Amino acid sequence: MDMKASPLSLLKDPTLLKTDALIDGQWLKGPSRFDVHDPATGMKLADVANLGPRDAEQAIAAANAAWPAWRGKTAKERSLILRKWYDLLMANQEDLGRLMTAEQGKPFAEAKGEVAYGASFVEWFAEEAKRINGETLPQFDNNRRLLVIRQPIGVCAAITPWNFPLAMITRKVAPALAAGCPVVIKPAELTPLTALAAAELAMRAGIPPGVLNLLPADGANSIAIGKVICASDTVRHISFTGSTEVGRILMAQSAPTVKKLSLELGGNAPFIVFDDADIDSAVEGAIASKYRNAGQTCVCANRLYVQEGVYDQFVQKFAAKVRTMKVGNGFEEGVVQGPLIEPAAVDKVQKHLDDAKAKGAQVVTGGSRLQGQFFEPTVLSGATGDMLCAREETFGPLAPVFKFKSEQEAIAAANDTEFGLASYFYSRDVGRIFRVSEALEYGMVGINVGIIATEHVPFGGVKQSGLGREGSHHGIDEYVEIKYLCVGDVLK
Ligand SMILES: NC(=O)C1=CN([C@@H]2O[C@H](COP(=O)(O)OP(=O)(O)OC[C@H]3O[C@@H](n4cnc5c(N)ncnc54)[C@H](OP(=O)(O)O)[C@@H]3O)[C@@H](O)[C@H]2O)C=CC1
Numbered sequence: 001m002d003m004k005a006s007p008l009s010l011l012k013d014p015t016l017l018k019t020d021a022l023i024d025g026q027w028l029k030g031p032s033r034f035d036v037h038d039p040a041t042g043m044k045l046a047d048v049a050n051l052g053p054r055d056a057e058q059a060i061a062a063a064n065a066a067w068p069a070w071r072g073k074t075a076k077e078r079s080l081i082l083r084k085w086y087d088l089l090m091a092n093q094e095d096l097g098r099l100m101t102a103e104q105g106k107p108f109a110e111a112k113g114e115v116a117y118g119a120s121f122v123e124w125f126a127e128e129a130k131r132i133n134g135e136t137l138p139q140f141d142n143n144r145r146l147l148v149i150r151q152p153i154g155v156c157a158a159i160t161p162w163n164f165p166l167a168m169i170t171r172k173v174a175p176a177l178a179a180g181c182p183v184v185i186k187p188a189e190l191t192p193l194t195a196l197a198a199a200e201l202a203m204r205a206g207i208p209p210g211v212l213n214l215l216p217a218d219g220a221n222s223i224a225i226g227k228v229i230c231a232s233d234t235v236r237h238i239s240f241t242g243s244t245e246v247g248r249i250l251m252a253q254s255a256p257t258v259k260k261l262s263l264e265l266g267g268n269a270p271f272i273v274f275d276d277a278d279i280d281s282a283v284e285g286a287i288a289s290k291y292r293n294a295g296q297t298c299v300c301a302n303r304l305y306v307q308e309g310v311y312d313q314f315v316q317k318f319a320a321k322v323r324t325m326k327v328g329n330g331f332e333e334g335v336v337q338g339p340l341i342e343p344a345a346v347d348k349v350q351k352h353l354d355d356a357k358a359k360g361a362q363v364v365t366g367g368s369r370l371q372g373q374f375f376e377p378t379v380l381s382g383a384t385g386d387m388l389c390a391r392e393e394t395f396g397p398l399a400p401v402f403k404f405k406s407e408q409e410a411i412a413a414a415n416d417t418e419f420g421l422a423s424y425f426y427s428r429d430v431g432r433i434f435r436v437s438e439a440l441e442y443g444m445v446g447i448n449v450g451i452i453a454t455e456h457v458p459f460g461g462v463k464q465s466g467l468g469r470e471g472s473h474h475g476i477d478e479y480v481e482i483k484y485l486c487v488g489d490v491l492k
């Protein structure tokens with residue numbers, strides 16, 4: 001591919017390059033525009049509608065107006081429309097992947113993988129739409145019948161990050177639509193193009209006007225739109241994926257309207273390798289977990305704890321593999337790590353690296369900022385608990401390796417954080433596998449694996465990593481209200 005031409009010139013279906021906002025089935029230019037850039041080259045890709053608080057109010061009203069007809073459809077009717085959306089997402093996997101690599105930077109193969117992953121939530125919840133079952137309960141006297149029904153919560157908002165431009169949208173929107181709720185989506189400023197193309201495919205699939213609205217916005221307008229969404233009595237639920245800091249703001253802003261919130265926030269994932277682990281398998285898992293999306297996922301291993309008996313062997317084998325990783329433009333053949341999303345992200349990796357070096361860590365491989373927004377995949381040995389990388393999510397390709405002696409010490413270090421999203425450990429001792437799994441204060445534990453997410457598992461965290469679960473049959477619970485019916489027998 002010619003790296004000087006826009007990567008979007010190769011779209012098979014150029015009409016998937018949507019740059020306007022979607023409200024009530026209409027594509028709108030918006031009061032102003034903002035630019036979207038390719039993080040690999042800095043090239044401007046498009047200018048996109050920049051919506052503000054008034055547009056948010058309009059979108060919420062449109063969603064509310066569309067709600068009765070959408071919830072009035074049978075589960076099967078909603079399911080069939082979602083299934084068609086899934087088919088269209090998959091039929092356009094390559095174009096969606098191209099848009100994603102262009103605006104987000106992840107390697108093209110990884111981006112196409114995210115399209116399949118994102119689409120799988122639509123497929124899954126198309127099926128789950130038909131299983132929003134109620135209950136009958138034992139009566140407490142013979143003149144009453146007791147029932148429980150589950151009804152759509154109402155207008156939902158989805159506020160999503162740049163690191164998974166499609167999957168974080170479908171993981172929220174598909175269960176909402178399946179349950180019978182309309183949605184207002186506010187995608188990340190840095191990655192609106194994949195979201196807009198997915199919305200176009202939703203329209204082609206037959207999702208009615210007003211049921212799915214999408215409001216691209218720049219940073220300042222995102223804050224203003226967030227305020228409107230939180231203050232609205234019409235919006236009954238917000239699902240947010242992003243930083244813990246913004247999650248706290250949304251929670252505080254939603255207190256006056258007592259809104260239901262699903263929050264998928266920051267992580268600080270420990271990755272523990274015990275002496276009895278299969279080291280080659282642990283190395284594979286660490287590479288997959290640490291360097292996926294250039295380290296920019298909330299479930300990426302952030303702290304690697306390796307027991308003293310295998311520490312040197314692990315560090316040497318891990319660093320040897322990391323040295324072979326090709327960094328570059330995600331469209332280049334063989335590249336497995338693209339650029340970081342923005343200069344501030346590169347600065348954060350550098351800050352964590354400098355801090356660790358100043359406190360005694362050694363660079364085993366990598367350690368350099370490359371041109372533009374690229375950073376070498378880096379491994380540090382001799383990491384200690386007083387370093388920034390032990391406390392904060394680096395969100396980049398830096399792997400600090402800590403040494404530990406005992407199981408208790410590893411568990412205590414792993415749990416010594418306000419976060420509790422994903423955790424990982426490697427061991428072949430069955431007793432230890434159960435003990436450590438139960439002791440880790442995390443919503444998810446990967447045991448002898450480095451990748452854990454798929455559409456039919458409950459994804460989510462404990463402590464300050466968030467509230468609620470996405471995916472799986474639990475995912476739909478966020479979008480329904482439980483109603484108890486107590487039916488008296490008037491005839492006696
Ligand atoms: N848990 C996770 O998966 C993620 C964690 N992060 C962490 O957060 C750090 C910062 O990343 P960043 O992208 O800035 O994450 P943010 O939490 O700032 O952004 C996530 C989403 O929230 C929007 N947003 C930001 N502020 C508000 C607000 N006050 N009201 C409503 N919406 C708002 C953003 O819009 P806009 O894009 O327009 O600012 C974006 O759509 C990362 O370095 C990483 O550590 C980031 C992304 C995902």
Ligand SMILES: O=C(O)CCCC(=O)O
Pocket residue numbers: 161163164167168241242296297298299453
């Ligand atoms: O990083 C995130 O925002 C969560 C998505 C990661 C995944 O689904 O594996």
